[in-house]
Amino acid sequence: MAFTLPNGAVMSIAANFGPVTPVTAVSNANPAVATAEAHDLVIGNVVVVTSGWTRLNDKVARIAKADEGTFELLGIDTSREAVYTPGAGAGSVRAVSAWAQLSQITEVATSGGDQQFTTFGFLEEDDDRQMPTTKSPISMTITVADDPAQAYVPVCEAADEAKETRVVRLILPNGSVIYYNAYISISATPTLSRNNVMTRAITLSLASRPTRYQVV
DSSP: OOOOOOTTOEEEEEEEEEEEEEEOEEOSSSSEEEEOTTOOOOTTOEEEEEESSTTTTTOEEEEEEEETTEEEEETOOOOOTTTSOTTOOOEEEEEEEEEEEOOSEEEEEEEOOOEEEEEEOOTTOSSOEEEEEEEOOOEEEEEEEOOTTSTHHHHHHHHHHHTOEEEEEEEOTTSOEEEEEEEEEEOSSOOOOTTSOOEEEEEEEESSOOEEEOOO
């Protein structure tokens, strides 16, 4: 049994990305291995994956092993061939090259991710049945103290204007890390409430399920 408080957690947003690296194939394995000629990725790089496999597309992964022509996507399991059709996973990756810390966070609220169900019944039964279907989209609202001088502000505003996804990294106090790939929006004006700190809201609308790495 283990538990921890969020106090001391640090959240950052990708400020810059490296060049797009074409991926000619992704293996059906756990962890998945990508084939990319003349790539310059190294162990520890954090990448966003574009793939012909819908469940892999837009995922964030960390490079665990990098050899000439191949690299390993830590924590990414593509071994289920019924879902990951062999030979159809090609695409590209982009590595995060710089981070900007989302500092002075006062609160983080998460919504969505709830399991949805379909309800049905048979003529001969008195009670209805239910089966799980999809999960609702996940959003996170990060409340920050209003400080336009912070480095993350133009990064968030640019992502909001472009309506493009950015990687967000959450480092927890125990050293584990969660990566999100999300569309970013930021409130244009701060809250104004007497005797309260002015704040702005940064909203993350997740484009894929988060990737979590435990402390080794």
